[in-house]
C-alpha cells in the first residue's frame with residue numbers, strides 16, 4: 481500500500497487528487513494539509529473533497545500530514561512547493577509536484593532538492609498532453625522553419641500564472657526541435673506598431689475566463705495551410721489520476737528529477 485499525503489487539500493486539484501487516491505488500487509490517503517489558519521482545518525479531507533469520509537483530518541502542518549506517508553502530492557504555488565520540497569528532502573519522503581509558474585531560479589532550487597530525493601515535477605499530468613509533447617516535436621521537425629508557430633492557451637478566471645506551465649513546455653519542446661532558445665524567441669506581447677512578425681518568434685497568447693479547465697492549441701501556420709495541435713481538458717480528474725500514478729511510479733526510484741514523460745515511458 482502506498483501512503484500518500486496531499487497539500488492544498490481544499491483546493492481545486494486537492495479535492496480531485498484525494499478522490500483519485502480513493503479510487504486507485506494500492507493507494508491510501510495518509511495525510512492532508514492546508515495553509516495554517518485555513519477554515520477547513522480539522523475537517524475530514526474526503527468529505528471536503530466530496531468522495532466520502534476518509535478518516536483523515538485536514539491539518540495545518542506538513543510535518544504532521546507526512547507522519548505516516550511515503551509520498552507527498554503537491555499542487556499549490558511555487559513558493560509553497562519549494563518550502564514543502566525542503567521538508568520532504570529533510571524527511572527523506574518522495575514528492576510529486578504539479579504546481580506551475582516556477583521562475584528559472586525556482587526551478588534550479590527544485591533541482592537541488594532532487595539530488596536528495598526522487599521528485600516528479602510536471603506542468604501537466606494528463607496522458608493526452610504528454611502525447612501532444614511528442615507530436616509537437618515531430619511536427620516541428622517535419623515542418624521546420626517554413627511555418628510560423630503560435631501557441632494559445634485558455635484557462636479559468638482563478639488561474640494565477642500566465643502563460644500556463646503546459647503552454648511554456650509546449651513552446652520549449654517546439655523551440656528545441658527547431659534549434660531555437662525558447663527564452664530568446666518567446667513573444668508574450670504584441671501591441672501598437674510592434675512591427676512584422678519575425679520568423680523565429682513563438683507567439684504565446686493567454687485567455688482567462690469562467691470555468692475553463694484548460695485548453696492548449698499550437699498553430700503551425702504556413703503559406704496557404706495551417707496545422708493545429710489541440711488538447712482540451714474536460715475535467716481535472718485525469719490530472720489527478722496522473723499525479724497518483726506518478727506517486728506509485730516513484731516508489732523505489734533513486735533520487736533525481738523526473739517528469740511525466742518518464743512516468744508514462746514516453747522518453
Ligand SMILES: NC(=O)C1=CN([C@@H]2O[C@H](COP(=O)(O)OP(=O)(O)OC[C@H]3O[C@@H](n4cnc5c(N)ncnc54)[C@H](OP(=O)(O)O)[C@@H]3O)[C@@H](O)[C@H]2O)C=CC1
Pocket residue numbers: 487488489490491492493494513514515516518555556557560577578579580581602603604605606641645719
Ligand atoms: N500539473 C498539472 O497537471 C496541473 C497543475 N495545476 C497547477 O496546480 C496548482 C494549483 O492549482 P489549483 O488546485 O487550481 O489551485 P487552488 O488555488 O484551488 O489550490 C491551491 C491550494 O493550496 C492551498 N495552499 C496555499 N498555501 C498552502 C500551504 N502553505 N500549505 C498547504 N496548502 C496551501 C490553497 O489555499 P488558499 O486558497 O487558502 O490559499 C489552495 O487550497 C497551480 O499551480 C496550477 O497551475 C493545475 C491543474 C493540473
Ligand SMILES: O=C(O)C1=N[C@H](C(=O)O)C[C@H](O)C1
Pocket residue numbers: 580603604635639640643644645646647693694695713
Ligand atoms: O491552473 C490550472 O488549472 C492548470 N494548470 C496547468 C498549467 O499551468 O499548465 C495545467 C492545466 O492546464 C490546468
